[in-house]
Structure formats: structure tokens, C-alpha cells
Amino acid sequence: MSDLKTFIGKKINVITTDARYFEGILEGFDKTTNIVLSNSVERIIYKQGEKEENEEIPSGVNIMRGNEIVCIGEIDESQSPDWSKVKGDPLKSTNNPL
Template sequence: MSAMLEPLVDKVVQVITNDGRNIVGLLKGFDQTTNVILDECHERVFSTTAGVEQAAAGPVMLGLYIVRGDNIALVGEVDEEIDAEIDLAMLKAEPLKAVVH
């Protein structure tokens, strides 16, 4: 997975963790065990009743953050133009469930 992350350095990515968290931030680096360093990041918290909560709306701003590689389910690049057009306050969804082994 580390070789696949190299092109994403200094780009905005979304990380889905094994416990169902959704973290969006600027990928600053990673190591051989896929630990990732995100800057200017925030967590998006989904709800079926209240829309998506994120940095501008609440206390989920994370800033500089390290996510352990063994807790990462998915890393993907965010298209910032499309992401900016989404009205997250109106988006309602079930939160992701944790991975069960």
C-alpha cells in the first residue's frame, strides 16, 4: 500500500479507519507500515438526522494527525472541486460500523 500512497503526498485524502471514522486531510507523509501523517485534517461525523458534522461546525478539528497503519481500512484522494460543491449539512447517512474480525 505504501507505493500507492506516494502520488498522494501533498494532496487531500480521505482515510476510513477500521473503527468507522472518516478523516479528511492533507497527506504529508507515510512509512513502511502505512502509518500516515495528515495535516489540516478534520473528522466528518455522519448522522441520519443531522447531516454531516465537520471542522467548521463543531469540535472535530484534528489539525496535524497520525493514523496508525493497522487501523486504516481505506485511503483515497479527494477531488477538492467536487467536494466543495457538496452541501454536507444536508447530507444524511448512517455512520460506518467498525470492522469486525
């Protein structure tokens, strides 16, 4: 978690336990890895032939609970893909059934 300090003010990506993908600027976090993202968007990537274009849903400021976060990583914008052309299988949820 202490490594998150280096991401403050930078663009990051977040994958959640329900297999959603977000991008935004990391504004802050706490000891339980709850995070605050600004300028965030959710990206929905479709399989080849499923839909013509992927979706990008602006969500502004997001407060995300640490127990719902699977992965956080910094984005290198110099190597950002053309999201309209990216296709792939959906991620599987990491939620365990009760």
C-alpha cells in the first residue's frame, strides 16, 4: 500500500472484484486501500463481433472501497492503446459466492 504514494496525482487503472476496469487520477488513499479517483472513466471492452465500438463511461470522481479492488497500476500514456480497436473476452469476477 505504501507504494501507492508514488501514484498520487498520476493516471492509474483499477480492476475491481466484479471485473470492471476504471482509469483516473489517484487523488488519495487510506490504510485499507480505499481510493479516490478523479477524472475517471469506466471502459467496457467487447469481444470481436459482439459490438462495433467499446464503451467509455465518464464517472467523474469515484470513491472505491479497498476490499473491491483487485489491481492498481500506473498508466504510461505514451503507450496507450487505441481503445476503440481493442477487443477481448470479459474478465471473470473474483467475487466468491457466499
